[in-house]
Amino acid sequence: MTQPPVAYPCYRHPATATYIRCQRCGRPICGECMISAAVGFQCPECVSQGAKQTRQNEGPYGGERSSNPSLTTIVLIAINAFVWAAISATGGALSRLVDTLALLPVGRCMSVSDARSYYPEAGAQACRLMADGSWQPGVAEGAYWQLITSAFTHIEIFHIGMNMLALWFLGPSLERALGRVRFLAIYLISALAASVVVLWLSDPSSSALGASGGVFGLIGALLVLAYKVHGDVRSVLIWLGINVVYTFIGPGSISWQGHLGGLLGGLAAAIIVVYAPRAGRSRVQLLGLVGLTALLLALTVVRILQLG
Known part of the structure; x- marks a missing residue:
């Protein structure tokens, strides 16, 4: 028999129960905290950390993207x-x-x-x-x-x-x-x-x-x-x-x-x-x-x- 999903309190808003977890860290996040990512949702801290780790102009294999690839x-x-x-x-x-x-x-x-x-x-x-x-x-x-x-x-x-x-x-x-x-x-x-x-x-x-x-x-x-x-x-x-x-x-x-x-x-x-x-x-x-x-x-x- 399949068990119903369990709701957990949002890590930022403990009074709010949620079924959604951050795709990166796994913490429960409510509708106010969740941020849409390429796959699923992420919490604000993981989004901020990812932005710091990835330079805006960085190519997929490192280095800067060429402004004129030709x-x-x-x-x-x-x-x-x-x-x-x-x-x-x-x-x-x-x-x-x-x-x-x-x-x-x-x-x-x-x-x-x-x-x-x-x-x-x-x-x-x-x-x-x-x-x-x-x-x-x-x-x-x-x-x-x-x-x-x-x-x-x-x-x-x-x-x-x-x-x-x-x-x-x-x-x-x-x-x-x-x-x-x-x-x-x-x-x-x-x-x-x-x-x-x-x-x-x-x-x-x-x-x-x-x-x-x-x-x-x-x-x-x-x-x-x-x-x-x-x-x-x-x-x-x-x-x-x-x-x-x-x-x-x-x-x-x-x-x-x-x-x-x-x-x-x-x-x-x-x-x-x-x-x-x-x-x-x-x-x-x-x-x-x-x-x-x-x-x-x-x-x-x-x-x-x-x-x-």
Whole structure:
């Protein structure tokens, strides 16, 4: 037999009986004290405490909400466009900027007289003794900047166009959800992870460039975010699948290693940001992202020692 509900005196008005309890602390509250919340009702003290703990402009995963969620994406696109314009103005595929900015696991001996040619068998010392030789260092020889600059380097207009279009569709929505600093951190870590996987899994004599590693990282971040909020994960997986298929059957030489690295980096960074506990969230996120970056740099050092 079901027992009838028991009325308790309101904790603020003992003379008033009530069947309602605060959803946060459980204290009985009467109609005068109850304040409507997202779920049920809360007492005035819990509402006041919650207002103190939550900053008005705080995003769902910490940090301040971006006043213009498109700004970071616009800046990233502008940097890519500027580098592409500089490469186009200095010879396109034959521009020395490509050799300087693109990811070269090991250095090359370039021909001074013919920018299309290089001497694959010549090492650094032999190259410097050649009248037609010009040594272009790779990551193994200290060109560490290539780990990041390669993510802002494009030659073909179709290549930069596709990458920037994807960045424009993904960037603002993710920055709106994650905040500017966290969004940028995930993008750059994804680009670094793409370079690290290229170092390990690609032919050391090959080169890689393009923003697709960072873009794949944003797809990974979107997947994590959709799963966290119980969103439409299936549509993200379909989009990811289409890009994976294009990676292997698309025209030209597409670095599946860079795409894989970017995706894994974006997944890992987004998990750190999105699933950090509320208590000390910013500290956990910072330590997690710094630790992930340190791991990627450690893998880079190990690979450089192998290539050396």
